[in-house]
Amino acid sequence: GQNIDQPTEMTATEGAIVQINCTYQTSGFNGLFWYQQHAGEAPTFLSYNVLDGLEEKGRFSSFLSRSKGYSYLLLKELQMKDSASYLCAVIDSNYQLIWGAGTKLIIKP
Amino acid sequence: IAGITQAPTSQILAAGRRMTLRCTQDMRHNAMYWYRQDLGLGLRLIHYSNTAGTTGKGEVPDGYSVSRANTDDFPLTLASAVPSQTSVYFCASSASGGASGANVLTFGAGSRLTVL
Numbered sequence: 001g002q003n004i005d006q007p008t009e010m011t012a013t014e015g016a017i018v019q020i021n022c023t024y025q026t027s028g029f030n031g032l033f034w035y036q037q038h039a040g041e042a043p044t045f046l047s048y049n050v051l052d053g054l055e056e057k058g059r060f061s062s063f064l065s066r067s068k069g070y071s072y073l074l075l076k077e078l079q080m081k082d083s084a085s086y087l088c089a090v091i092d093s094n095y096q097l098i099w100g101a102g103t104k105l106i107i108k109p
Numbered sequence: 110i111a112g113i114t115q116a117p118t119s120q121i122l123a124a125g126r127r128m129t130l131r132c133t134q135d136m137r138h139n140a141m142y143w144y145r146q147d148l149g150l151g152l153r154l155i156h157y158s159n160t161a162g163t164t165g166k167g168e169v170p171d172g173y174s175v176s177r178a179n180t181d182d183f184p185l186t187l188a189s190a191v192p193s194q195t196s197v198y199f200c201a202s203s204a205s206g207g208a209s210g211a212n213v214l215t216f217g218a219g220s221r222l223t224v225l
Contacts, residue, residue, distance in 0.1 A: 004151065008149075030208070030209070031208070031209065031210050033213075040219075041218065041219075042199060042216035042217060042218050042219060043152075043199070043214075043216050044216070045213045045214070045215075048210040048213070050210055087151070087152070089151075089152075091208040091209065095207040095208050095209065096154075096208060097154070097208045097214075098151070099151030099152040099153075100151050101149055101150055101151050102151070
């Protein structure tokens with residue numbers, strides 16, 4: 001079966017750095033997305049990785065290791081508005097999106 | 110503002126009733142999708158449409174039907190609602206069908222449905 005694992009919940013402090021991990025076992029791999037979803041709102045696109053390495057976009061970075069079936073989202077200089085759920089999604093060999101359950105990030109002052 | 114409009118925002122429904130969730134996009138995207146989101150589970154695809162006039166089944170299609178008469182509209186119908194269909198439903202669209210880095214999903218704000 002296809003599986004994507006993310007921690008259910010994480011807590012971090014305002015101004016700090018947090019790393020949200022995502023491991024996957026899927027039938028093939030054609031890319032990985034990270035989406036942000038604030039409570040009661042729609043998911044919004046954050047990043048996309050298809051090659052190994054780090055993609056940096058302002059305070060957010062996403063890393064991929066295809067050989068390890070592993071990705072992480074790194075959030076720097078945390079702000080209260082970063083409190084949200086972060087969804088990992090993998091494109092499988094049929095170009096279908098497989099979604100993780102999401103990681104709820106709580107930011108404390 | 111370009112995007113996706115879903116209606117209703119929330120609805121409480123008696124079991125056995127018929128319900129249609131509406132979805133309209135103004136981005137001229139070819140592909141549209143319906144997902145359900147339940148606590149502790151990832152988004153699950155119900156039905157999709159890669160272009161107007163065509164539809165396909167996703168991971169959890171039973172009890173749901175869709176139509177795609179034109180590019181902009183993609184309604185989701187529950188013919189006879191059951192309590193297990195209590196969920197938050199998201200409509201999404203992308204420029205074309207098939208997931209890829211160039212084909213990012215845009216989501217609507219969601220419809221919260223409770224079936225009693």
